[in-house]
Amino acid sequence: MTCSKIFSGDLPELTEEIIQYFRKDFSTLYSCILINRLWCRLAIPLLWEDPFSKKYPENHHFIEIYLSKLNEDVKTKLYLYGVNNDLVSSNTLFNYPSFIKYLDIDKILNSIQTWVDTLVGKNQEKLVNLIYRSLLEMFIENEGNLHSFEVVLSTRYNYFNNSIDLILQNPNFAYNIRNLELRIINSIFLC
Structure with missing residues (x-):
């Protein structure tokens, strides 16, 4: 068997196992999307399952891609x-919101806040709230299959309170959650 058969997609099951092996190696996954269409189709969902994590500390371009949808x-x-x-007006090849598997409300809000502060300006709480709620609605509409959902309730932010109705009205959104973490923080005691 030649290596070209693997790269041409003759063995998609083997190719998928290879790509899964690189699940946390983002630079390799980025390289994989350049090999061919099959590899791209297999690697993109892994790159977009948790875009709000710390692996993208400086790049918030993914928010613009979500906003274009x-x-x-x-x-x-x-x-x-x-x-x-x-x-917010770009054509994309994939339905990126459908790939989401990990949502952490605090990370989402921090990413949105950083993006807004950088591109629009500071003190734009209503804009952050609009983007947050719109993204959450989009994830629900695109039937993202969540595996992990983390919520930090703080007296400083009422973003979660503004969106709890969305989550409760759409039980399928949270149906497959394997890891649910709820933390309550009282900001009065935070220094």
């Missing part, structure tokens, strides 16, 4: 808050 009404609201239309 929003409906026109939400994009219009974003424009009114000062978000440039060029940032």
Whole structure:
């Protein structure tokens, strides 16, 4: 058997096992998406299953990709808050929101806050809330298959309170959760 058969997709099961082996090696996964269509189709979901994690500390371009999938009404609201239309109007090859498997509310909010602070300006709480709620709605609509869901309830933020109704109205969204973590923090005691 030649190596070209593996790369051409003649053995997709073996190729999938190889790609799964690289699950946490992001630089290798990025290289895999350049090999051919099969490898790309297998590697992209692994790269997008947890985009809000610390593995992308400086790059928040994935938020723009998610925003490009929003409906026109939400994009219009974003424009009114000062978000440039060029940032949210791109064509994508995949339905990235459907690949989400790990959601951590705190990481999502931090990523959105950093993105907004960098591109729009500071003190844009309503914009952060709009993006957060829109992304959560999009993940629910695209039937993301969550494996892990982490929530930090803090008296400083009421973002979760604003979206709990979405989660409760869509039980299929949380159906396959294997790891649910709920932490309650009282910000009065935080220094």
